[in-house]
Amino acid sequence: MSYQNEKIAFRPMEVSDLSSILDVEVNSFSAPWPKQAFYNELVRNQFAHYTVVTINDKVIGYCGLWIILDEAHITNIAIHPNYRGKGLGEATLMYVMETAKMLGANKMTLEVRVSNHIAQSLYKKMGFVPSGIRPKYYSDNQEDALIMWVTFNEKKAKSSTRD
């Protein structure tokens, strides 16, 4: 990462982060979530775990996660455009994948726009594999979603089938 002299940190998202998160959000998505949607996730959704990434304590990105039993679902990930291409998206996703494992998940899924090749490249790099299409999943432009999955304990699962 080319941020050697900066302090990069990850921590749970708080309600007081929402102004910074909205700045990331409106600069990242054609159909950004409103502030209330993040508020509901933080305050009302017992399955939700939201992480922020900071540079010198400034919030510059986030990733949302739901964990239901042993399945983790990435709801969204975004890095502010001013800070992209420096490894922060990858580091954030890696941190969230480790968090999911610690919380008991053994597989993870997400949906991504079929046109979003940058995000798909990130997910493939992290081991996600395309597994299907949700037709017209995105209501703003009727775009299809690519469904991707990664299994965390694949080696263990494979070796146990040989036992």
Ligand SMILES: CC(C)(COP(=O)(O)OP(=O)(O)OC[C@H]1O[C@@H](n2cnc3c(N)ncnc32)[C@H](O)[C@@H]1OP(=O)(O)O)[C@@H](O)C(=O)NCCC(=O)NCCS
């Ligand atoms: C997707 C996103 C989070 C990546 O964050 P980032 O910090 O720029 O990504 P990183 O620098 O960590 O790059 C990690 C990997 O992502 C992919 N990637 C990042 N930028 C890319 C680009 N411009 N072109 C192609 N692939 C790219 C590559 O696989 C890269 O690995 P590499 O450097 O070994 O090639 C960021 O582009 C973003 O916020 N996009 C808008 C929101 C969005 O689309 N979120 C996904 C919703 S499903």
